[in-house]
Amino acid sequence: MTLRTAEAYLRGLRDGRVVYFRGERVPDVTAHPFLRLGAEHTALDFHLAEDAAYRDLVVVEDPDARRPISRYFLIPRNAGDLLARHRLIETVTRAGQSFVPLVKEIGTDALFALMIVGAHLERAGASYLERVRRFYAHCRDGDLTMAGAQTDVKGDRTLRPHQQPNPDAYVHVVEERGDGVVVRGAKAHTTNAVFADEIIVLPTRAMGPEDRAFAVAFAVPANARGLRFIASPRGFSARSVFDNPLSAPRKTVESLTIFDDVFVPWERVFLNGEWQAAGALAKIFVEFHRFTAISYKPPLLELLLGAAALMAEYNGIAAAGHVRDKLAQLVMYLETVRGLTKAAAQGCRLREGIAVPDVALTNAAKYYFAWHYHEMVRAVQDIAGGLVVTAPMEEDWQNPETRRDMERFFTGSGGVSAEDRLRAANLVRDLTASDLGGYLEVLAIHAEGSLETQKLTVLMDTDLEPYKAYAKRVAGIAAEAGTPARVPHG
Ligand SMILES: Cc1cc2nc3c(=O)[nH]c(=O)nc-3n(C[C@H](O)[C@H](O)[C@H](O)COP(=O)(O)OP(=O)(O)OC[C@H]3O[C@@H](n4cnc5c(N)ncnc54)[C@H](O)[C@@H]3O)c2cc1C
Numbered sequence: 001m002t003l004r005t006a007e008a009y010l011r012g013l014r015d016g017r018v019v020y021f022r023g024e025r026v027p028d029v030t031a032h033p034f035l036r037l038g039a040e041h042t043a044l045d046f047h048l049a050e051d052a053a054y055r056d057l058v059v060v061e062d063p064d065a066r067r068p069i070s071r072y073f074l075i076p077r078n079a080g081d082l083l084a085r086h087r088l089i090e091t092v093t094r095a096g097q098s099f100v101p102l103v104k105e106i107g108t109d110a111l112f113a114l115m116i117v118g119a120h121l122e123r124a125g126a127s128y129l130e131r132v133r134r135f136y137a138h139c140r141d142g143d144l145t146m147a148g149a150q151t152d153v154k155g156d157r158t159l160r161p162h163q164q165p166n167p168d169a170y171v172h173v174v175e176e177r178g179d180g181v182v183v184r185g186a187k188a189h190t191t192n193a194v195f196a197d198e199i200i201v202l203p204t205r206a207m208g209p210e211d212r213a214f215a216v217a218f219a220v221p222a223n224a225r226g227l228r229f230i231a232s233p234r235g236f237s238a239r240s241v242f243d244n245p246l247s248a249p250r251k252t253v254e255s256l257t258i259f260d261d262v263f264v265p266w267e268r269v270f271l272n273g274e275w276q277a278a279g280a281l282a283k284i285f286v287e288f289h290r291f292t293a294i295s296y297k298p299p300l301l302e303l304l305l306g307a308a309a310l311m312a313e314y315n316g317i318a319a320a321g322h323v324r325d326k327l328a329q330l331v332m333y334l335e336t337v338r339g340l341t342k343a344a345a346q347g348c349r350l351r352e353g354i355a356v357p358d359v360a361l362t363n364a365a366k367y368y369f370a371w372h373y374h375e376m377v378r379a380v381q382d383i384a385g386g387l388v389v390t391a392p393m394e395e396d397w398q399n400p401e402t403r404r405d406m407e408r409f410f411t412g413s414g415g416v417s418a419e420d421r422l423r424a425a426n427l428v429r430d431l432t433a434s435d436l437g438g439y440l441e442v443l444a445i446h447a448e449g450s451l452e453t454q455k456l457t458v459l460m461d462t463d464l465e466p467y468k469a470y471a472k473r474v475a476g477i478a479a480e481a482g483t484p485a486r487v488p489h490g
Contacts, residue, residue, distance in 0.1 A: 006046035018228035038251035072104035073140040076355040082345035089295035100296035107146020109288035119352040147193035161214035180265040206279025217271035226262040229255040235439025242394040247436035291357040293448040301334040316413030326379040340365035359461040367454040373444035
């Protein structure tokens with residue numbers, strides 16, 4: 001089978017999946033007035049594969065399958081593969097007006113992590129690797145879309161899964177049968193799961209021996225019996241493309257993904273009770289997934305920079321010192337995130353033959369992006385002015401009487417028309433001060449793991465001993481035998 005068309009992908013979503021939206025059951029996500037826009041957005045990967053301008057980036061000859069596959073499925077073997085993956089994600093996101101489709105990116109991140117952990121488990125006597133490989137081939141050969149459902153609803157964050165008063169706070173196995181397992185619980189915030197063919201479920205944290213039932217990874221089709229989604233429109237409530245040029249025409253949809261005694265056949269179970277592997281699987285998944293994250297962030301930062309520069313020009317302040325200072329900071333912010341991402345690809349390490357992006361650089365990029373995001377939004381809002389939140393709306397623009405006033409009073413510097421200036425201000429509002437603007441701020445902090453998790457990951461992955469030994473040498477403190485002589489990058 002070759003790559004699917006966008007039409008075939010959308011047809012596949014009409015499979016009886018149980019989706020609720022604003023209190024109502026949705027019979028067909030591709031026909032629903034809101035969700036349809038989300039499905040059309042996630043179809044972007046398929047459209048680009050058919051477009052001659054993008055085909056070489058999206059489609060690649062697979063050395064294993066010996067035929068063209070979607071590049072997302074290419075198992076990265078070196079820095080070049082990771083750099084091409086980064087370029088693909090950045091390009092698709094830019095084509096999506098700064099919104100990543102996230103129906104192949106996150107699923108393949110999960111598959112690569114399952115392959116690495118599967119190889120470890122194989123050596124420890126647990127045979128999951130062959131199942132993972134078969135499931136990977138099923139997704140690759142069918143050119144399928146996959147959501148990644150990792151984040152549990154969790155309940156009390158200080159309690160371990162088995163200690164939770166609500167036994168369903170973490171997805172867990174409630175029954176083992178001859179032919180598979182039955183799982184119960186819910187995953188939160190699952191992006192675009194309602195537009196995916198498969199839902200890949202991973203543990204969200206390290207587990208102890210009493211958490212055995214919660215140490216579970218598996219995949220189910222989106223129309224599996226007992227699986228249902230409560231889809232959220234948050235961030236994307238806008239309808240007018242004039243007022244909200246980003247969030248009105250495109251939608252991203254998170255869901256509460258509920259597993260109400262869902263049966264999973266053995267060939268789709270990738271972890272079942274091996275609690276020692278849960279933390280490693282969670283961590284290796286985010287090592288790939290944060291690389292995906294920092295690959296899809298730049299187009300949003302490009303838009304922030306572009307919108308700020310445009311408003312500076314339209315308001316006649318482009319040459320002002322404080323404006324140039326803020327624009328320079330926006331450029332450095334963008335290029336630091338992108339530069340760290342490329343460096344993370346170049347510094348990859350092979351694990352089980354799969355190239356894993358440099359962990360410290362990936363997490364540094366994600367953290368740097370998240371920590372400075374609100375500061376950059378402040379710079380854009382400062383440059384753009386109050387019109388961003390006080391401008392009359394599209395209805396006023398459509399009424400000839402009020403439009404005349406708007407045309408008279410909202411013209412910009414150098415003869416810029418009121419319409420262009422309003423459109424630029426509307427872009428800034430949608431990016432920074434709308435339903436979407438608030439959503440993007442929370443996304444910056446929490447998506448792909450909240451701030452503290454990046455610090456935890458960096459410290460877990462960094463051996464501090466060589467640095468201490470270096471400090472000792474410089475301080476004149478006697479070194480103990482066997483301490484490393486050089487810092488890792490020295
Ligand atoms: C837009 C968006 C899209 C997302 N998409 C996906 C997706 O597709 N798939 C998926 O699986 N997940 C997804 N997520 C989930 C995301 O990974 C989580 O939101 C993130 O990991 C934080 O988890 P949380 O929301 O439960 O917040 P919490 O983990 O509850 O974090 C809130 C605060 O509590 C702190 N905290 C948590 N536990 C402790 C503790 N034990 N001790 C001290 N402090 C603690 C945190 O550091 C943070 O400051 C998405 C999130 C967003 C916002």
